[in-house]
Amino acid sequence: MSYRIVNGKPYLVGNLTAPLERKKENTDASKKSFKDILDEKIISKEYGYKISNHASERLKDINFSKADYMKIQRGFDLAKEKGAKNTVMVYKDVALIASVENNTIITAVEKNRAQENVFTNVDSVVIL
Template identity: 55%
Template sequence: MVRFINGKPYSVGQFPESNYSNKDNVNRPKSTTSFKDVLNDKINDNGFKVSAHASQRMRDLNLTKEDNKKLTEAFDKAKEKGCKNSVFLYKDVAFIASVENRTIITAVERERAKENVFTNIDSVVVL
């Protein structure tokens, strides 16, 4: 049996020596920040966060940088007016947002929103 490592064939059991050992990681400090948090910070330089629930619903929306810019503007406008919880109407989607936390809590497409009632909302921003 043969395995390929970096494009080179080796017989099973005859792998090359590695310069890496687990001992190298023993004294490294453990990070308290999760990979998910770091990734979200790097990806989401929009000025707002997206909850896990909203993220699931927004997967099929394919938002562009321009869309993200519009949502950032919506947060800024709502904050300027002293809003706490708002609905941002953008294209065919209603984004329910916590303005205080700068977080999109959920997203509801027009077809799904027809019979829904949004509660605890103090404002609507139409984009």
């Protein structure tokens, strides 16, 4: 089998009607369900902050209600009032590491996984 390159795309010799397409590899984004993506968008619009992919993976096992997400928004507001840039929000048995400047929850750590961990580059702690 031989190929001819036309305008940067490979074509089979004798078949110049359609270029060869490379198979797209599965990415992590394509593995997300529609519900996961929708929930992220709703949370971002309704509460004013985003949840990173890493944090959403960790929060899947934790069922937060609307009231919980509102309480977390209150944590962002308190941190902004004090001029915080990066904060740890302690809520229930979860430590949420957040970028206040970017309105984003970076990661979440449950109490049983947080033992003997060190959180760096944090300038404040909000206890909710």
